[in-house]
Amino acid sequence: MTSVVATNQSILVVGGGIAGMTAALEAAETGKQVVLVEKNPYLGGRTVQLYRYFPKMCHPSCGLEINLRRLKANPRIQVLTMAEVTGISGAKGNYSVNVKLAPRFVNENCTACGECNRVATTEVADAFNYNLGKVKAAYLPSDMAYPQRYVIDPSVIGSAEADTIKAACKYGAIDLDMKEETVTLNAGAIVWATGWQPYDAEKITPYRYGEFKNVITNVEFERLADPHGPTGGKILRPSDGKEAKNIAFIQCAGSRDENHLRHCSRFCCMASLKQTKYVQEAWGDEGKSTIYYIDIRAIDRFEDFYQEVKANPNVCFVKSKVARISEDKNGDPRLWGVNTEGYIRYAEPHDLVVLAVGMEPSVKGVDIPAEVMSDSSGFLMADPVNAGIFGAGCATNALDVNRAVQSATAAALRAVQVVNKVARAEA
Amino acid sequence: MSDMNQQMTAKYKNNFLKEIEEQAEMGDWVKMCMQCGVCSGSCPTNFHPGWDHPPQEIFMLIRAGKRDEVLNSQSMWMCTSCYNCYVRCPRKIPITHIMHGIAEYAYRIGRAPKNQPTLHLSQTFWNNCTKNGRVNEVQLTQTLYFKDGIADGIKKAMAMQAAALGLVKAGRLNPMEALGGGHKCKDIKGIHAMLAKAKELEAKRKGRTA
Ligand SMILES: Cc1cc2nc3c(=O)[nH]c(=O)nc-3n(C[C@H](O)[C@H](O)[C@H](O)COP(=O)(O)OP(=O)(O)OC[C@H]3O[C@@H](n4cnc5c(N)ncnc54)[C@H](O)[C@@H]3O)c2cc1C
Ligand code: SF4
Ligand code: SF4
Ligand code: SF4
Ligand code: SF4
Numbered sequence: 001m002t003s004v005v006a007t008n009q010s011i012l013v014v015g016g017g018i019a020g021m022t023a024a025l026e027a028a029e030t031g032k033q034v035v036l037v038e039k040n041p042y043l044g045g046r047t048v049q050l051y052r053y054f055p056k057m058c059h060p061s062c063g064l065e066i067n068l069r070r071l072k073a074n075p076r077i078q079v080l081t082m083a084e085v086t087g088i089s090g091a092k093g094n095y096s097v098n099v100k101l102a103p104r105f106v107n108e109n110c111t112a113c114g115e116c117n118r119v120a121t122t123e124v125a126d127a128f129n130y131n132l133g134k135v136k137a138a139y140l141p142s143d144m145a146y147p148q149r150y151v152i153d154p155s156v157i158g159s160a161e162a163d164t165i166k167a168a169c170k171y172g173a174i175d176l177d178m179k180e181e182t183v184t185l186n187a188g189a190i191v192w193a194t195g196w197q198p199y200d201a202e203k204i205t206p207y208r209y210g211e212f213k214n215v216i217t218n219v220e221f222e223r224l225a226d227p228h229g230p231t232g233g234k235i236l237r238p239s240d241g242k243e244a245k246n247i248a249f250i251q252c253a254g255s256r257d258e259n260h261l262r263h264c265s266r267f268c269c270m271a272s273l274k275q276t277k278y279v280q281e282a283w284g285d286e287g288k289s290t291i292y293y294i295d296i297r298a299i300d301r302f303e304d305f306y307q308e309v310k311a312n313p314n315v316c317f318v319k320s321k322v323a324r325i326s327e328d329k330n331g332d333p334r335l336w337g338v339n340t341e342g343y344i345r346y347a348e349p350h351d352l353v354v355l356a357v358g359m360e361p362s363v364k365g366v367d368i369p370a371e372v373m374s375d376s377s378g379f380l381m382a383d384p385v386n387a388g389i390f391g392a393g394c395a396t397n398a399l400d401v402n403r404a405v406q407s408a409t410a411a412a413l414r415a416v417q418v419v420n421k422v423a424r425a426e427a
Numbered sequence: 428m429s430d431m432n433q434q435m436t437a438k439y440k441n442n443f444l445k446e447i448e449e450q451a452e453m454g455d456w457v458k459m460c461m462q463c464g465v466c467s468g469s470c471p472t473n474f475h476p477g478w479d480h481p482p483q484e485i486f487m488l489i490r491a492g493k494r495d496e497v498l499n500s501q502s503m504w505m506c507t508s509c510y511n512c513y514v515r516c517p518r519k520i521p522i523t524h525i526m527h528g529i530a531e532y533a534y535r536i537g538r539a540p541k542n543q544p545t546l547h548l549s550q551t552f553w554n555n556c557t558k559n560g561r562v563n564e565v566q567l568t569q570t571l572y573f574k575d576g577i578a579d580g581i582k583k584a585m586a587m588q589a590a591a592l593g594l595v596k597a598g599r600l601n602p603m604e605a606l607g608g609g610h611k612c613k614d615i616k617g618i619h620a621m622l623a624k625a626k627e628l629e630a631k632r633k634g635r636t637a
Binding site for chain 2: 206252256257258259260294319320321322323324336337338339340343345
């Protein structure tokens with residue numbers, strides 16, 4: 001059984017992305033007890049699936065490493081991975097929370113030696129790489145994963161292969177009898193930081209995502225550019241592995257659209273501008289990027305970044321929301337529409353199309369197991385109804401990392417104030 | 428007819444957007460357009476040289492006060508009602524209906540293009556169907572086929588012979604209609620009164636003398 005020490009002076013943080021980690025660290029560094037609950041087998045959230053960060057083009061692993069060092073140095077944070085909050089009862093200052101823990105089948109003895117992976121034969125979808133590739137059923141989700149502990153996919157449990165995998169482990173780290181369990185813990189305040197998910201591109205039917213292999217999303221493109229990704233960092237198109245040098249980016253794919261997401265997702269203009277740099281880096285002057293846009297929203301200080309990309313002769317901008325995509329015989333996606341600057345029709349083929357899909361909350365307001373206020377897109381709002389539950393990061397809005405971290409610090413402060421009050425009342 | 432045009436020009440001065448908002452059906456949506464271009468890219472008219480302005484251009488022209496260019500345009504009449512634009516518009520603007528609304532308005536104030544075939548069809552259909560309270564298919568087809576002269580009419584009729592016979596067999600076309608027979612409605616006076624009242628109400632709503 002997993003044991004968790006928590007009282008009504010503890011703070012529960014749900015979601016271990018950059019926002020949740022920040023909130024947990026800020027609160028713990030003021031001396032509070034924190035429980036951090038993360039659904040994935042590792043911490044870091046979506047940011048660790050990015051190749052580089054705008055605006056400084058640094059590697060996400062760098063920021064993660066700093067946070068992990070703070071985390072390891074702090075005994076007041078208990079981390080639960082593969083864990084989900086299923087129920088919240090009680091009130092501000094005294095919550096009782098049910099957490100469901102999925103079995104990892106690997107315990108803390110794991111040294112990440114990788115022996116189990118070598119003997120495993122079954123392959124499962126590689127969730128870390130947005131299912132662009134496969135991994136063996138005994139796997140480390142990513143090289144940078146924290147905790148550095150392997151996972152055994154439930155699909156092999158009960159098979160002879162599972163026994164082979166177990167036999168390969170010299171450290172007694174594999175426990176095939178692990179079961180799903182539910183723990184109940186106390187908390188005085190809750191920080192809700194479950195982040196975002198990419199909008200389901202298949203719903204934008206004229207773009208034929210899911211049907212045309214060479215129409216992909218921006219999150220998938222991050223994995224294609226990453227040396228740790230499924231192509232080893234080569235930008236190759238999925239249909240035939242051809243080098244993709246002429247790449248189209250379609251902005252507002254699902255955002256600012258009454259038929260899809262009503263809001264502007266705010267980061268996706270910047271994400272595409274950033275991704276043109278991946279194309280430039282990979283192919284030099286042979287790499288051509290075309291951004292099809294309604295208007296470019298590079299907010300405040302990001303304007304400089306935009307101007308810099310605009311000055312690159314290998315990047316061209318077409319002011320137009322693409323009407324539809326067709327596919328040529330050689331697999332090239334062809335974009336149809338009208339350039340509204342001059343009303344010029346186009347029917348342009350590209351090697352690869354990247355849809356700049358928007359963000360929606362990964363857990364919509366209505367699905368949070370407590371009474372909370374959310375907006376029409378499902379983002380958690382700041383409202384007295386929420387009592388001791390405070391939103392942080394992309395659970396509250398479409399934000400970049402910088403703003404997600406700011407909102408996390410604010411949420412941590414509010415949570416700290418609640419448990420301080422509890423402490424004073426009990427003193 | 429052109430009095431109506433003068434009346435409206437005087438009323439709205441140079442505010443053509445307001446004129447469209449108040450006078451054309453669904454015209455109040457025009458200001459919601461964000462010029463994304465998806466309707467233009469989706470409109471079959473845009474890929475046809477004879478059809479001058481796709482919807483997004485029409486909306487921008489309205490906002491720019493290009494009254495003559497919009498009212499004289501063939502575009503609204505060429506709209507095929509395919510609804511591509513309407514289903515894709517990120518603002519859910521009822522583009523197809525606005526196109527028809529502007530066409531109807533241009534016609535009403537006597538500004539529609541001359542010899543416009545769709546206008547001819549619409550007019551013929553309207554007269555035919557309001558006269559007896561029901562469409563007389565045979566007379567409607569006759570009027571349309573013979574609009575460009577007898578020889579042309581016979582040619583068109585011959586080409587469609589097989590289809591016509593099929594319709595007669597299936598009971599969808601009654602040859603008696605050619606002689607003014609065929610189906611009618613019970614209370615034609617009532618229908619005429621209803622149409623007159625509707626016209627009166629609409630004129631009142633749009634603040635003009637009918
Ligand atoms: C293509 C792309 C490129 C981007 N590039 C940049 C960039 O270069 N620079 C930049 O600043 N920003 C960038 N962003 C934005 C950045 O990804 C977000 O700002 C950031 O991920 C927000 O972090 P978060 O912690 O709020 O959410 P997330 O990263 O989504 O973390 C949420 C965490 O909560 C967990 N979780 C979800 N549901 C539950 C649950 N029920 N129970 C427990 N845990 C749960 C998730 O597993 C996840 O670990 C980019 C985004 C995209 C799509
Ligand atoms: S589970 Fe065992 S074999 Fe697998 S990586 Fe961990 S220690 Fe090595
Ligand atoms: S940030 Fe840019 S691409 Fe994203 S929704 Fe807003 S305008 Fe569209
Ligand atoms: S699709 Fe809608 S918003 Fe876009 S240009 Fe056309 S009418 Fe305007
Ligand atoms: S409904 Fe009319 S305006 Fe709209 S796309 Fe079709 S033809 Fe063009």
